[in-house]
Each structure stands twice: as C-alpha cells, then as structure tokens.
Amino acid sequence: xxxxxxxxxxELERELLRLLRxxxxxxxxxxxxxxxxxxxxxxxxxxxxxxxxxxxxxVLRIEQSPRxxxxxxxxxxxxxxCASMISTLDQAxxxxxxxxxFAGNLDAQDIALxxxxxxxTGRPR
Amino acid sequence: MTGEGLLLFVAACAGAAVLTAVLSPLVLTxxxxxxxxxxxxxxxxxxxxFLGLSLAAAAVMGSVVAAVTVSEVASHGQAVLVxxxxxxxxxxxxxxxxxxxxxAAASTGVGQSSQVAAAVARSREERxxxxxxxxxxxxxxxCAVPGKHPEILLSTAxxxxxxxxxxxxxxxxxxxxxxxxxxxxxxxxxxxxxxxSRVRPGRALQRATVLLIELAADDAAARQAGAAHLANxxxxxxxxxxxxxxxxxxxxxxxxxxxxxxxxxxxxxxxxLPT
Numbered sequence: 001x002x003x004x005x006x007x008x009x010x011e012l013e014r015e016l017l018r019l020l021r022x023x024x025x026x027x028x029x030x031x032x033x034x035x036x037x038x039x040x041x042x043x044x045x046x047x048x049x050x051x052x053x054x055x056x057x058x059v060l061r062i063e064q065s066p067r068x069x070x071x072x073x074x075x076x077x078x079x080x081x082c083a084s085m086i087s088t089l090d091q092a093x094x095x096x097x098x099x100x101x102f103a104g105n106l107d108a109q110d111i112a113l114x115x116x117x118x119x120x121t122g123r124p125r
Numbered sequence: 126m127t128g129e130g131l132l133l134f135v136a137a138c139a140g141a142a143v144l145t146a147v148l149s150p151l152v153l154t155x156x157x158x159x160x161x162x163x164x165x166x167x168x169x170x171x172x173x174x175f176l177g178l179s180l181a182a183a184a185v186m187g188s189v190v191a192a193v194t195v196s197e198v199a200s201h202g203q204a205v206l207v208x209x210x211x212x213x214x215x216x217x218x219x220x221x222x223x224x225x226x227x228x229a230a231a232s233t234g235v236g237q238s239s240q241v242a243a244a245v246a247r248s249r250e251e252r253x254x255x256x257x258x259x260x261x262x263x264x265x266x267x268c269a270v271p272g273k274h275p276e277i278l279l280s281t282a283x284x285x286x287x288x289x290x291x292x293x294x295x296x297x298x299x300x301x302x303x304x305x306x307x308x309x310x311x312x313x314x315x316x317x318x319x320x321x322s323r324v325r326p327g328r329a330l331q332r333a334t335v336l337l338i339e340l341a342a343d344d345a346a347a348r349q350a351g352a353a354h355l356a357n358x359x360x361x362x363x364x365x366x367x368x369x370x371x372x373x374x375x376x377x378x379x380x381x382x383x384x385x386x387x388x389x390x391x392x393x394x395x396x397x398l399p400t
Contacts, residue, residue: 018274022249100302100311100338101268102295103362106370110336114373117157118380 006039012049017058017073026062026072129203131191135210138184142177146321149173150329159333161381163340167310170333174317188214225316247281253394255303257296259284265362269299271308286365289397291358294350296395301345307338343374349391352383 007015019035020027027035029046041049050071053059062070106114153159153173159166192211250257255275262280270276277299284292302308314334321327346355356375363371 100271100299100307100342101266102298103265103267103366103368103371105335105339109332111370111373113336114160114370114377117160118373118376 012041012045013053013058016046016049016053020059020071020073023072026060026070028068028070032071131187131194132203132207132210135184135187135191135214138180138187142180142184145173145177145180146324146326149177150326150333153333154329159337160340160377163337163344164305167334167337167341170330170337171310171313174313174330182218185214185218221320224320253392255300255394265365267295267299269302269308271303271306275303277303287358287361290351290354291361293391293395293397294346294355294358296397297346297350297391298342298355300392300395301342301349302338305338305341305345307342310334310338339374340377343378347378347383349389349395351386351389352378352381 015036016032019032029043029050032046032050033040033043050059050061054061054071058073060072060074062072064070149170153166153169188210191207247259247261250259255269255277258276258278260278260280263282264280265283265286266278266280267283268278270278277296279292279296283295287295311334314331318327318331343355356378359371359375359378363369363375
C-alpha cells in the first residue's frame with residue numbers, strides 16, 4: 001500500500017528543472033536530493049525522473065565516470081536567450097492571465113477613461 | 126412548498142441573477158469613484174459577480190428540487206413546466222461546468238513562461254512570499270507571475286533606468302499583485318468573459334478587472350514605497366516607452382493624499398539594498 005500521493009503528476013520533473021536552473025554548476029542526484037525542502041524523493045526516483053528529462057532534451061547528462069554523473073540544464077547564451085524569453089512571453093496564450101506586468105496592460109478605452117477623469121497636464125513626448 | 130411556489134422562487138432567482146448581471150456594469154461605472162478607490166471598486170465588482178452566480182445556482186437548485194419533489198400538480202401544463210425547467214437547469218449547469226473546465230485547462234501557460242525566464246535568470250533570490258528573478262534584457266520589463274511558486278521578474282534594463290527608490294515602488298506594485306491575488310481575479314474574469322462572450326456584462330467584468338488591478342496595485346505601492354517615487358518611476362517609463370497609460374497613472378496619483386514618508390512602512394520582502 002502506498003500512502004497519499006505526495007506530488008501531482010509531473011511535479012517532480014518541474015521541481016527538478018526549477019532546482020537545476022537555480023544552480024550555476026551541474027549537480028549530482030545526491031546533491032539535488034539535499035535541495036528538496038518538502039518530502040525528499042528517493043535516489044532511484046530522482047534518477048528515473050532525470051533520465052526521462054534527459055530523453056526529452058530538457059536536462060544534460062554530464063558523465064565524468066559511470067559513478068560520477070551530474071546533471072544540468074541546457075542554457076542558451078546571452079542575447080539569444082533574452083530574445084527567446086521575450087518571444088515566449090509574447091506567445092503565452094493570454095499574457096494578461098499569465099503575467100501581471102507593470103506596463104502595457106491598459107488599452108485605448110482605459111486610457112480615454114483615465115484621461116477624462118484626470119485631465120492630463122503634460123503629455124509625454 | 127407547492128409546485129407553484131417553487132417555480133416562482135426559481136423565476137425570481139433567475140430574474141435577479143440576470144438583473145444583477147445587467148445592472149452591475151451600469152451602476153459600478155458611474156462617476157469617478159472607481160478610479161479613486163480601485164480596491165473597493167474591485168471588491169464591489171466581485172461581490173456582484175458572486176451574488177449573480179449564487180442567484181443563478183439557487184435558480185438551478187430550485188428547478189431541480191421542484192422537478193424531483195413535486196407530486197401534486199394542478200394541471201398537465203404545470204407538470205411539463207416543472208419537469209422541463211428541472212432538466213433545463215441541470216443541462217445549463219452541466220454545460221457551464223464543462224466549459225469552465227476546458228477553458229481553464231486551455232489557459233495554463235503560466236508555469237512555462239516563468240520557467241523560460243528562469244532559464245536565463247541572472248540571479249534568483251528567495252524572498253518572503255516570492256522569488257525575485259533578475260534577468261538580462263534590454264527591454265523595460267517588470268512583472269509578477271502568480272502561481273504555486275510566485276515570482277517577480279525584473280530586467281537589467283529596468284534596474285539601470287530607475288533609481289533605487291523608483292525600483293522599490295515598481296517592486297511594491299508587483300508585490301501587491303501577488304498579495305492581493307490579482308492572478309485569480311483576472312482568471313475568474315477571463316472565464317466569465319469566455320462564458321458570456323456574446324453579451325455586454327461578460328466583457329464588462331474583465332475590462333474593469335484589468336484596469337482596477339493596476340490601479341489597486343499602484344495604490345498599495347504608493348502607500349508602501351511613496352506616491353512620489355511611484356509617479357516618478359511611471360513618468361520615466363512612460364517617456365522611455367511612449368506609453369500614455371503610465372503617464373496617466375502617474376497623474377492619477379497626484380489626485381489623492383498619501384501617508385507621509387515617516388508613516389510609510391515598506392515590507393521587508395521588497396526592500397532593495399542600494400549597491
């Protein structure tokens with residue numbers, strides 16, 4: 001008998017990606033285990049999840065020797081990375097639902113309403 | 126209760142629900158109070174929304190109860206009416222549930238975008254209630270990503286353009302989005318708009334929500350970080366991006382009185398140490 005499920009489907013993989021992305025250096029499965037704050041998954045469970053992620057191309061396996069395997073996430077470099085991030089932000093199905101941005105959420109109708117209530121003394125250039 | 130009494134109850138609830146949906150957008154947009162007190166206005170909108178929803182649910186329950194319990198009916202016609210209203214009510218209820226379930230599943234791009242941002246993060250800093258993610262980028266971006274692991278994303282360009290006090294105000298604005306659960310408000314309004322896309326009240330809640338959450342977050346930031354700093358940040362960004370809405374948000378801040386610097390308290394979570 002197993003107890004109640006400790007994680008949602010796919011949550012472990014997401015959590016692993018999150019942890020790996022927060023680290024500069026590649027990590028071994030043991031090191032990853034130490035980073036878990038909630039219930040710590042078993043070593044074998046972690047290896048299974050990491051192998052799956054590797055197959056999906058989301059994780060890189062760095063094998064210095066069969067007993068020294070570490071993992072990292074592929075990082076696009078510099079400029080490309082920023083461009084790809086911004087285009088992904090733009091592609092997010094409905095940006096307003098996903099992200100509460102500081103700028104750019106109000107449309108012409110909102111602007112007209114604000115302008116009618118708060119008379120504008122000095123427009124921006 | 127008699128069959129007639131129940132049918133009257135159902136009709137009254139359904140009528141009141143429709144009335145709430147039609148009248149609230151008209152009543153709530155009268156005057157300028159909603160722009161001066163966005164948080165109260167937002168609450169009023171959602172109280173009206175949930176009131177309408179409860180009335181509609183009561184109408185459905187009533188119609189089902191009527192169909193199930195009424196044993197004595199005055200006429201053949203009434204029997205047909207009771208049964209039909211019960212089935213119609215249940216059918217509508219089922220349709221709404223199915224629609225909400227599918228549309229909610231379709232709009233879950235949240236996790237992905239935040240993960241992409243994390244991939245190119247310059248630094249990630251765990252703070253109380255959220256993770257501050259600074260990323261390299263020459264666009265002026267600051268946004269809050271609600272969810273299980275809430276994040277506030279900040280581009281390097283934003284940090285370079287604003288002073289520490291101004292940046293603090295921007296951070297306070299994003300923090301208010303997270304604290305006041307604006308992600309949920311937007312999501313509910315969005316699903317409501319999808320369900321009622323053909324009628325005016327459906328869009329009205331969404332329109333009001335998008336505007337009012339921005340103004341409510343501005344108010345919270347003005348109280349915590351200082352209205353002048355927020356107005357300055359808005360003006361700098363309005364000029365840089367040629368965005369009139371931010372300029373008008375700055376003008377709006379001047380229409381109210383704010384706590385003096387001595388009485389402001391900036392939450393620990395959003396403090397930025399000058400570098």
